[in-house]
Amino acid sequence: MTRIAVIGGGRIGEALISGLLKSGRAPKDLVVAEQYAPRAEELSGQFGIRATTIGDAVEGAHVIVIAVKPTDVDSVMTELGSVDLDGDVEQLLVTLAAGLPTVRYEAKLPAGFPVVRVMPNTPMLVGEGVSAIAAGRYATAEHMATVREILGAVGKVVTVAESQIDAVTAVSGSGPAYMFLVAEAMIEAGVGLGLTRATATELVVQTMVGSAAMLAGSGDSAHDLRAAVTSPGGTTAAAVRELERGGVRTAFYEALAAAKSRSAALGASPE
Numbered sequence: 383m384t385r386i387a388v389i390g391g392g393r394i395g396e397a398l399i400s401g402l403l404k405s406g407r408a409p410k411d412l413v414v415a416e417q418y419a420p421r422a423e424e425l426s427g428q429f430g431i432r433a434t435t436i437g438d439a440v441e442g443a444h445v446i447v448i449a450v451k452p453t454d455v456d457s458v459m460t461e462l463g464s465v466d467l468d469g470d471v472e473q474l475l476v477t478l479a480a481g482l483p484t485v486r487y488e489a490k491l492p493a494g495f496p497v498v499r500v501m502p503n504t505p506m507l508v509g510e511g512v513s514a515i516a517a518g519r520y521a522t523a524e525h526m527a528t529v530r531e532i533l534g535a536v537g538k539v540v541t542v543a544e545s546q547i548d549a550v551t552a553v554s555g556s557g558p559a560y561m562f563l564v565a566e567a568m569i570e571a572g573v574g575l576g577l578t579r580a581t582a583t584e585l586v587v588q589t590m591v592g593s594a595a596m597l598a599g600s601g602d603s604a605h606d607l608r609a610a611v612t613s614p615g616g617t618t619a620a621a622v623r624e625l626e627r628g629g630v631r632t633a634f635y636e637a638l639a640a641a642k643s644r645s646a647a648l649g650a651s652p653e
């Protein structure tokens with residue numbers, strides 16, 4: 383089985399580890415390198431995986447996953463540079479970090495070392511993630527298949543050109559936050575209209591689950607599904623008119639454009 387070393391045991395590192403274990407991967411095939419000792423202990427205790435140093439974690443690992451903040455990537459790569467990566471197993475580096483291009487990693491790795499850039503999202507925690515993957519200069523079809531197999535266990539996987547990853551980050555990487563914000567706003571509105579918080583929460587959560595299931599499974603477009611809820615002269619039309627008056631489409635466009643720009647800016651920052 384492919385041995386995976388996850389460097390950085392924060393929110394996305396945990397989502398990946400937890401999702402992979404739930405999908406049936408054995409704890410012995412996962413190892414985490416997390417610098418904050420109490421957090422490393424927590425992950426090790428919760429998931430039954432080994433928590434160790436970067437040098438130890440990458441030894442014998444087939445796949446090295448970078449799951450630290452973009453600002454911490456350079457120090458991790460410097461540490462990796464002092465480790466003998468040309469060991470007995472063929473290795474592949476997979477980065478989940480926003481913004482940073484594959485060339486930035488390749489420059490710090492032994493010549494020809496394969497790198498795959500991934501933009502995942504946190505629903506992989508429950509096996510419902512979506513990840514976009516893009517090949518670096520030295521990643522082969524076989525490397526891409528390995529990454530697809532790993533991430534396919536925790537959600538859907540799409541392959542894109544690296545030039546599209548900033549846009550993907552804006553749509554699906556950050557996307558769960560937009561969905562949670564909409565849920566939060568709807569729950570507050572329900573409470574404002576007199577529902578208990580528990581009832582408003584149950585109604586909103588199941589409305590999101592049901593709507594997502596219809597979008598994913600019916601084959602109908604978002605537009606058509608919305609139209610089907612909108613009775614002539616009815617309640618939905620009144621609500622949608624208010625949302626449009628509030629500039630909801632422009633707000634989403636500007637929000638996603640800001641996320642894409644931010645991702646590109648993270649990548650443009652000097653080493």
Ligand SMILES: NC(=O)C1=CN([C@@H]2O[C@H](COP(=O)(O)OP(=O)(O)OC[C@H]3O[C@@H](n4cnc5c(N)ncnc54)[C@H](OP(=O)(O)O)[C@@H]3O)[C@@H](O)[C@H]2O)C=CC1
Nearest residue numbers: 390391392393394415416417418449450451452454479480
């Ligand atoms: N959260 C999300 O939804 C998504 C995140 N990403 C990307 O994933 C990456 C991680 O994000 P996220 O999980 O939210 O961030 P977190 O800050 O939650 O997790 C990063 C973890 O890495 C640890 N860390 C930092 N440096 C090192 C090191 N040298 N060795 C070992 N561990 C280290 C941090 O410790 P400490 O806290 O002490 O710094 C922290 O626990 C980012 O690059 C982000 O762009 C991508 C898609 C979605």
Ligand SMILES: O=C(O)[C@@H]1CCC=N1
Nearest residue numbers: 480551554555556557
């Ligand atoms: O907010 C961020 O920068 C990361 C990348 C995508 C989701 N979270």
